Amino acid sequence: MKSANGRTPPRLVARFVAISWRDLAVSFGPILLIAAAAIWIAVRLIQPAPPSTLTMTAGPQGSSFWNAAQKYKAILARNGITLNVLTSEGSAQNLQRLADPHGNVDVGFVQDGITATQPIDGLMSLGSVAYVPLAIFYHGPTVTRLSEFKGQRLAIGAEGSGTRELALALLKANGIEPDGSTKLLPLSGDEAAQALTEGKVDAAFLTGDSAQPPVMVKLTHTPNIQFYNFTQAEAYGRRFPYLTPIHIPMGAFDFGKNLPAQPLQMVAPTEELVARTSLHPALSDLLIEAAREVHGKANLLQHAGEFPAPLAHDFPISDDAARYYKSGKSFLYRVLPFWIASLVDRLLVVVVPLVVVLIPALRLVPSLYAWRVKSRIYRWYGALIAIERGALSETSAEERQALIERLDAIEESVNGLKMPLAYADQFYVLREHIGFVRARLTQGLDHPHDAAHPHAPAAASPADEAGKPSTASPHETA
Template sequence: MSFIIYGAAVSVLGGALWVTFQFVQPLPPKKVTMVSGGEGGAYYAFAKQYAQFFKKHGYELEVLTSKGSMDNLNRINDPEADVQAALMQGGITTAEQHPDLESLGSLFYEPIWVFHSKRLRLKTLADLKGHKVAIGAEGSGTHHLVSTLLAENDITAETATLIPEGISEAAPQLQDRKIDALFAISGINSQAVEDLSLAHKTVKLYSFDRAETYVRTHHYLKKLTLPPGGIDLINNLPDSDVTLLAPTANLVVREDLHPALKYLFLLAADHVHKDGDMFAPSGHFPNKEALLFPLSDEARNFYKSGPPFLMRYLPFQLAITAERLKILLIPLLTLLFPLFKITPPAYRWQIRRRIFKWYKHLKELDMKAYELTDPAEARKMLEQLEHMDRMVLETSVPLSYTDYIYSLRLHIRMIEQRLKVIAGEIKEQDTV
């Protein structure tokens, strides 16, 4: 019977754990796929650093190359592409068009570089009308953003020759005077940017004179100042302040990516980008500003209070395992206290019930024996008491409860003595 009591308690506890387990996230997959950019670009280099961080924590991050941010957007939206994360340039789309995507934050500024021939007097972008301009390869974020800015200045395919080429292909053409200007979105450490800056005798870096207007009309853009010598200290390039515009690179994931992997991406981003660069001080990135898509819940918690408590002090895989167990402990602790309170009394009641059930029958015999005078009837009741005594003696109870057994048998003996007097087997004075 004790097995039934404790077995029922264990079953209740097991059932509660099973129900809770249905709401616990499964362990994250060991492999994640991320799309970056071209092999020579900053996106690809940063994604490779993420992959190293993932590897250190026991996960594989597969990094795919692409044509750029627009290509990344198309591939992360394609269910058959099996891409869970991407690096994207700010301002390439709107959140309403892609409800299944979330941002984990902004990572770094991506300045818009405009290099033009010194022959071209370029005060505003509208002055590019009638000229040959490289605006970035199709499928790139550069192409999308530059086309938007140029269109606002009435520079379209009808008013200028717009060439869909990136900085690597367009830079030699600019130096050879085959084109008049080129746009590029790249980090300050770009080799192509440095090379064009060194060609300052024939090529000039444009400073956005209406930067404040662009920033106020395009909230994903940031006004930056490149100080003298910011590109090359030895040659003092540029030789004066240059005003630049810059979107920020976003770390984008699918909404259904496992929450633990979102935290792993955030930890990787913090590890890779926290030191800052020419345009951002240490600790400025990653952050929740200038987002391309809504911020995920995990990122919101991360920027508010840092990584979850267990991830701060335990290895990542151990932390997420402990996090899952913590959820299971809630019903466990909730049920254990009442079970500990209820089970022992229920067990004691069940043991005592085995013994006390005989008292009902014993009381009936005692009532009959109280007014009994017939010796034959007394001997018949003695046989019943003898049978009861044997049954009580054979009742199995823990040693700690045997006092109940002997107390019952003592009461049986008292009634037996009274009946033996009536049956004439002993004299009344012998019962004392």
């Protein structure tokens, strides 16, 4: 049905809705994708939950490090961690187990100085936990240099022990090789001390449990047995960086008998707590805490609090251990139980990226939403301006009719919009502007004579009429 002027009346105006879900989805969709990508990256990087079981390789059953491992076991059990302790021949076997990628060992005690010159991949240090002093007892006249033991019978420790590895390194530096005239016997501990007292060996190299003060006092009291004084201790410390010179003051073993009767010098490598690089950071902290409780007390060789310490020689100190020695436990592990702190710590890895991404992004959503809705309105103004410029120029009736048809198409499209109620005012402003352009176009069509004679003077606009002086008399005006 057409109106009186022959134009089809426009259909109903746009449908108004509370919110445009399509525009909201398009505005919010990229942010959701970015957030999902951030979560995916965080989940890929997040540390898994710490395992509830660890395996430690320690030393011979009853040795000081085996006993220390039992204390570690009790301490870790407070936090729900089960520690399985394996016996071993000593540091060399511990290192072999740790270096085996297929071995089921997570952490162990390894004496410095027994590794090859090249570092072993996949292992890291949680710090040094104790000195392992080297004590040498021998028969006969006083010996001042290790090279004087050449050609004698020496008990240097069992195969796979740190004592043997250290003795071989020091003897080699003094020109004594395993295949030479010197007999290097695989005796250690009490067996080596007994062989020395019975005269079956000429010297015994003792470390760790075998070099504890009670054993040293016993051998010192044995006739014709002397304690080797490392008069070159400082030089050994310079030559072998993993060795620390140890000063034993006069009377340290027995005040009443003044043993030793003069100060003695010893050398001692440190024992490191070595772990695989795959060790969970939370368990790294627990192990260092246990080491502090077990090894932190004062004794003849160390001051209180001297161990554990970030002294790494053969293995790089782990980043988590370095952080712990510098600033202690993290805040969460200080105030929360271990497993809750571990859970919260892992959740933060996901939450923080979300907060960083979503909070700024959510502030942009209203602006993006408003821009999308308004863009559907603003895009018609370019076409209106083009039509209005055509209306202002000198055009024929046919050209004006074509412009009106273009305007009808625009109005039809605008009336088909689906608009949120919040933007209804801008929609109606656009319709008013369409009506304004339509009035410009139909102005010429309402005066056919003017359209037939385009050069005739145009009718004055309401503004022009308002600007002319009035010709009516004052009486008529009144």
